[in-house]
Amino acid sequence: MLLCCPLLSHHTNTITVKLDLRGNNLKELSTGAFRHTPYLTHLSLQRSKIQKVREGAFRSLGRLVFLNLAYNNIEILYQESFDGLSSLKQLLIDHNRIEDIQPGAFSQLGFLNLLSLTHNQLVYIPNMVFQGLQNIKWLRLSHNALNIFDIEAFAGLFTLTRLSLDNNEVQFFPTETMTRLPEVTRLDLSYNPMTFIGDEAVSMAKLTHLFLDHNSLQDFSNTAVLLSPHLTHLDLSYNQLRVLQPLATGSPKLTRLNLAGNPIYCSCYLRPLREWALQERVRLGGACGGPPHLSDESLEAVHPADLRCQSQEAMLRAELEEQRRLPLPPTTPPLDKVKCPANCVCETENHHSTCENQGHTKVPQGFSPKTRLLDLRGNHFHYIPANSFPGVPEVVSLHLQRCKIHEVEDGAFNGLKSLVYLYLSENDLTSLSPDAFKGLPQLTYLHLEKNRFTQFPKGAFKLLPGLLALHLENNAITKLETGILTGAEKLRDLFLTSNMITNISPRAFDPAPDLETLHLGSNKLKEIPSIALSKTSSLAELRLSYNSIRWVGAQAFLSVATSLRHLYLDNMGLEKMSKDSLAGLGSGLQSMFLEGNQLEEVPDLSPLTGLEAINLAENPLLCDCPLLPLRKWIESVNLKVRATCAYPPELRGQRVKDVHVFKSCPGERPPSTQSPKISKSPKATKSKPAVISAPKVIKVAKAQTKQRKNVKLLSVQKPTVKKRKSL
Numbered sequence: 115m116l117l118c119c120p121l122l123s124h125h126t127n128t129i130t131v132k133l134d135l136r137g138n139n140l141k142e143l144s145t146g147a148f149r150h151t152p153y154l155t156h157l158s159l160q161r162s163k164i165q166k167v168r169e170g171a172f173r174s175l176g177r178l179v180f181l182n183l184a185y186n187n188i189e190i191l192y193q194e195s196f197d198g199l200s201s202l203k204q205l206l207i208d209h210n211r212i213e214d215i216q217p218g219a220f221s222q223l224g225f226l227n228l229l230s231l232t233h234n235q236l237v238y239i240p241n242m243v244f245q246g247l248q249n250i251k252w253l254r255l256s257h258n259a260l261n262i263f264d265i266e267a268f269a270g271l272f273t274l275t276r277l278s279l280d281n282n283e284v285q286f287f288p289t290e291t292m293t294r295l296p297e298v299t300r301l302d303l304s305y306n307p308m309t310f311i312g313d314e315a316v317s318m319a320k321l322t323h324l325f326l327d328h329n330s331l332q333d334f335s336n337t338a339v340l341l342s343p344h345l346t347h348l349d350l351s352y353n354q355l356r357v358l359q360p361l362a363t364g365s366p367k368l369t370r371l372n373l374a375g376n377p378i379y380c381s382c383y384l385r386p387l388r389e390w391a392l393q394e395r396v397r398l399g400g401a402c403g404g405p406p407h408l409s410d411e412s413l414e415a416v417h418p419a420d421l422r423c424q425s426q427e428a429m430l431r432a433e434l435e436e437q438r439r440l441p442l443p444p445t446t447p448p449l450d451k452v453k454c455p456a457n458c459v460c461e462t463e464n465h466h467s468t469c470e471n472q473g474h475t476k477v478p479q480g481f482s483p484k485t486r487l488l489d490l491r492g493n494h495f496h497y498i499p500a501n502s503f504p505g506v507p508e509v510v511s512l513h514l515q516r517c518k519i520h521e522v523e524d525g526a527f528n529g530l531k532s533l534v535y536l537y538l539s540e541n542d543l544t545s546l547s548p549d550a551f552k553g554l555p556q557l558t559y560l561h562l563e564k565n566r567f568t569q570f571p572k573g574a575f576k577l578l579p580g581l582l583a584l585h586l587e588n589n590a591i592t593k594l595e596t597g598i599l600t601g602a603e604k605l606r607d608l609f610l611t612s613n614m615i616t617n618i619s620p621r622a623f624d625p626a627p628d629l630e631t632l633h634l635g636s637n638k639l640k641e642i643p644s645i646a647l648s649k650t651s652s653l654a655e656l657r658l659s660y661n662s663i664r665w666v667g668a669q670a671f672l673s674v675a676t677s678l679r680h681l682y683l684d685n686m687g688l689e690k691m692s693k694d695s696l697a698g699l700g701s702g703l704q705s706m707f708l709e710g711n712q713l714e715e716v717p718d719l720s721p722l723t724g725l726e727a728i729n730l731a732e733n734p735l736l737c738d739c740p741l742l743p744l745r746k747w748i749e750s751v752n753l754k755v756r757a758t759c760a761y762p763p764e765l766r767g768q769r770v771k772d773v774h775v776f777k778s779c780p781g782e783r784p785p786s787t788q789s790p791k792i793s794k795s796p797k798a799t800k801s802k803p804a805v806i807s808a809p810k811v812i813k814v815a816k817a818q819t820k821q822r823k824n825v826k827l828l829s830v831q832k833p834t835v836k837k838r839k840s841l
Contacts, residue, residue, distance in 0.1 A: 132156040136182075137710060137732060139163050143171040153177055160184040160206075167191070173198035184208040191219040202226055208254075209233040221246035230254040232278075241266035252276040256302075259283050261487065261511070262466075263291040273297060280304040280325070283511055283535065285487045286464050287315045296320065304328050304349075307510050307534050309486065310335075317341035327351040327372070330510065330534055337362045351375045351399065357383045360390030373400035373413065380408045380416055382423035389418045453482045460485070465508075469493065477502040484508055491515040491537070500525040511535040515561075518542060524549035533557050539585070540564040546574040556580060563587040563609070570594055576601030583607040587633070590614050594622040594646075607631040611657070614638055620645040628652050635659040635682065642670040650674055657682040659707070668694035675699045684729070685710035691717050700724070708733065709756065715740050719747050728753060734760035737770060739779035745770055 130151050140162040148154065152174050164186040172178065178199055188210040196202070202223055212234040220226070226247055236258040244253070250271055260282040268274070268291060275297055284306040292301070298318055302325040310333040316324065321342045331353035339345050340362050348368055350358075352375035361368070371391070378384065380402035391398050391413075398413040408416065454460035455478035458469040467485045469478055471492035481488065485506050495517045503509070509530055519541040527533065533554050543565040551557065557578050562571070567589040575581055581602045591613040599605060605626040615637040623629055629650045634643075639661040647653065653674040663686045671678060675698030688711035696717050701724035708716070709729040714736040719728075720743070735741060737759035748755045748771045759765040765773050 129153045134158045135162060136160045137162065142166045142168065144168050145170040146173060147171050149174040151175075156180045158182045160186065162186060164188055167195045169194035170197050172196060176200050179203045182206045183210070186210050189213055191215045193218045194222075195219055197222050199223060200225065204228045206230045207234070211235055213237070215243050217243065218245065220244055224248045227251045228254075231258070233257040236260055237283075238262045238264075239267040240264050242269055244268060245270050247271060248273065250274050252278075254278040255282070257281040261285055263288045265290045266294065267291050269294050271295060276300045278302045280306070282306055283487075284308060285466065285511060287311055289315050289317060293317050299323065299344075301325070309333075309510060311338045313337045314341050316345075319343070321345050323347045323349075325349045327353070327375075329353050331355055334358060336360060346370065348372070356403075357381075358387050360386050367394065368396045370397050371399065373398060376400060377403035378413065379404050380411065380413075380421055381405065382421055385418050385421040388413070388416060388421060392418070453480055455480045470513075479504065481506050486532075487511045487513075489513040491517065493517050495519055496521075498522045498526040501528050502526050503528075503530055506530065508532050511537075513537045514541070516540045520544070522546060522550045525552045527551060528553035530554055531556065535559045535561075537561045538565070542566055544568065546571040548573040548576055550574055552577050554578060559583045559585075561585045563589070565589055567591055570598045572598045573600065575599065578602060579604065581605055583609075585609045586613070587611045588613075592638075593617040593619075595619050596621045597625070598622055599625040602626055603628075605629055609633045610637070612636040616640070618643040618646045620648075622646050624649045626650070631655045633657040635661070637661050639663060642666055644670050644673065647671075648673045652677050654678060655680040655682075658686065659684045661686050663687075664689045666691045666695040668692040669697045670695050672698040676702060678702065679704045681706045683708050683711070687712055689713065691715075693717050696722070714761070716744055718743055720750075725751070725753060729756050731756035731758065733757070735770060736761045737765050737768075737773050737775055738762075739776070741770065742776050742779050745776050 131153055133151060133154055133156070136158050140159070141164065143164060143166070145168045148171070154175050155177055157175070157178055157180070160182050164183065165188065167188060169192055172181070175198060179201055181199065181202060181204070184206050185208070188207065189212060191212060191214070193216045196205070196219065199222060203225055205223065205226055205228070208230050209232070212231065213236065220229070223246060227249060229247065229250060232254050236255065237260060239260065239262070241264040244250070250273055253271070253274055253276070256278045260279065261284055274295055277295065277298055277300070280302045281304070284303060285308060287303070287308065296319055299320050300323040301318070301321060304325045305328045308326070308329040308331060310331060311326070313335045314337055315335070316339045322344050324339070324342070324345060324347070327349045328351070331350065332355065334350060334355060336359040339348065346368060347370045349372045351372045355373065355376040356379045358373065378400060390396070400413050402408040402411045402413065402416065408420065454467065455469065457472040457474070458467060458478055460467040460482060462482070465482070465484050465486040466489070467481050467487070468489035470489050474490070474493040475495065477490065477495060477498065483505055486508055488506065488509050488511070491513045492515070495514070496519060498519060498521070500523045507529055510532055512530065512533055512535065515537050519538065520543060522543070524547055527536070530553060534556055536554070536557055536559070539561045543562065544567060551574065554577070558580055560578070560581060560583070563585045564587070567586065568591060570586070570591050572595065578601060582604060584602065584605060584607070587609050588611070591610065592615060594615060594617070596619045599622070603625055606628055608626070608629060608631065611633045612635070615634065616639065618639070623646055627649055630652055632650070632653060632655070635657045636659065639658065641663060642658065651674065654677055656674065656678060659682045666683070666688065671681070678699065679702060681703065684707040688708070691713065694717070700721050703722050704724055705727040706722070706725065707729045709731040711733050713733040716730065735757060744757070748757065755771070757770040759768050759770060759773060765775065
């Protein structure tokens with residue numbers, strides 16, 4: 115269903131300020147689509163299968179302050195897509211497929227405070243792409259594939275105070291780019307594959323909080339943050355740091371330095387840092403990784419006098435033994451003769467090499483041995499033979515997306531001993547042999563989404579002991595058998611969205627007891643895989659959205675109840691949940707999504723005292739006495755609960771928390787004035803929704819599609835408006 119302007123033309127005498135069109139099938143927003151609702155302040159369009167936003171689609175919405183376009187299929191933001199939104203303050207475009215932002219796309223958004231573009235497919239930020247955002251405060255670019263920033267990528271953002279770049283592919287700190295952000299106080303670069311931070315790399319005048327946790331840092335210069343004089347919090351947790359020198363004289367007065375999760379070796383080499391921390395009153399987070407007598411000892415508790423080394427002779431012997439074990443370093447080419455194959459670009463400063471979209475039919479040879487990022491996407495390799503990547507032992511990230519690869523020979527990646535990220539997405543792979551990933555001891559993140567797998571590549575991970583995240587979305591896998599994760603014992607994140615899975619073996623996930631994230635949305639499951647989850651005692655996020663699960667039985671999540679934090683059961687056609695279906699779940703659960711189902715009742719939610727988000731929208735809730743516990747729970751929590759009545763017909767569209775029918779239920783106080791008793795109507799009744807009059811209130815209009823394609827707008831006419839409240 116396309117958004118059609120005449121649809122709203124009959125309501126030109128009403129003043130609609132909020133419009134909710136989520137969950138429709140709009141596909142395209144045409145030019146002038148909202149010209150008949152000029153008073154809108156809030157517009158929700160998430161999960162509406164939108165693919166294109168035409169130039170001028172929002173041109174008449176000069177009063178709009180909030181626009182949500184999340185969970186759609188938008189790929190490009192055009193130059194005038196947001197033309198006319200002169201009052202917009204928050205723009206959410208998360209969970210789309212955005213690869214390209216055309217220059218000037220945001221030039222009309224002078225009042226925007228928050229721009230969120232998380233979970234898209236951005237790889238590159240060109241110069242001046244955010245031009246026009248004169249009041250931006252927070253820019254969120256998390257969960258993309260960003261690894262290249264032009265020097266002027268963030269130029270002109272003079273009011274930006276917070277920048278989120280976590281969960282990307284940033285290989286090196288973009289020093290020159292970041293110096294053009296004079297007001298940024300918080301910078302998040304967590305979960306990126308950076309291996310070192312060099313001298314004076316961070317030069318940001320007002321930076322106070324810097325997050326570099328969960329990278330691959332092996333070295334952090336003691337002058338790295340010398341030019342950020344206001345830095346107070348530095349998070350270097352969960353990297354590969356064994357030792358760290360005190361920050362250089364003149365460095366900012368840190369109050370907190372987090373080193374948790376690093377293999378810190380508490381010897382005499384760490385003593386200067388410990389003494390510096392005591393003298394400067396810097397709190398050190400983390401613990402010793404060795405030697406044995408200090409292992410797991412808190413860094414705060416270790417006294418400098420306890421940080422000792424062996425004798426000089428013993429140290430020299432250890433160094434000689436270490437040198438014998440290490441291979442000879444490769445010969446460094448002269449500076450004026452950088453090694454780079456034909457039709458490729460090699461950057462010596464960043465150690466990046468790219469041959470993207472050059473039509474290569476064989477993997478190019480002859481890259482510099484210091485190459486750390488190798489981008490070969492968009493070529494025509496078809497086949498990757500053994501030993502295809504000689505002489506590049508320091509490559510951390512390898513991109514082979516869209517290369518028409520249908521076969522990977524055993525040992526194809528031999529020699530890539532430092533590889534952490536491998537991207538084989540959008541190829542034609544149907545299977546992988548057990549030795550396909552031989553020679554990749556450090557591989558942590560493996561992307562195999564959008565291939566042609568019909569079976570889970572069982573046995574292909576036995577040589578990947580460090581694998582943490584496996585992406586197999588958008589394939590055609592039909593079942594998950596016992597032993598599919600053999601060899602991937604440390605796996606934390608498994609993504610299987612949009613396959614054709616109908617069956618899961620009771621022991622499919624047993625080899626990976628540390629599994630924390632499991633995405634099984636948009637498959638063909640008919641029931642909750644409770645037995646298969648029995649060994650996943652660390653599971654924190656479970657997504658089962660868009661499966662055809664009609665019933666949730668008792669104790670369905672009991673085996674993961676103590677660890678589960680986020681539960682997605684939305685858009686499944688769910689008709690019934692056992693009253694004990696949530697047994698065991700308690701204060702640990704932070705979010706639960708049940709929207710887009712067929713529920714008339716819901717189980718008791720009172721044990722879920724830790725909930726921060728819950729969605730019950732688009733369910734045909736029966737507002738009668740059996741729903742009284744939900745009503746009481748909604749009144750007792752400080753949460754925005756999206757739950758509306760569908761039955762009886764006279765209450766359709768009203769919020770559960772606002773209706774008074776529950777006052778006549780047993781145990782409730784009778785209403786102060788006698789009112790006729792509301793009886794339950796059969797589900798087949800299709801009365802028109804009541805129009806509720808409120809002479810001094812501007813009514814919010816909401817449109818939804820549920821098994822029909824017409825959009826119903828509820829509104830209250832008001833001939834004159836003295837003053838419009840800002841929302």
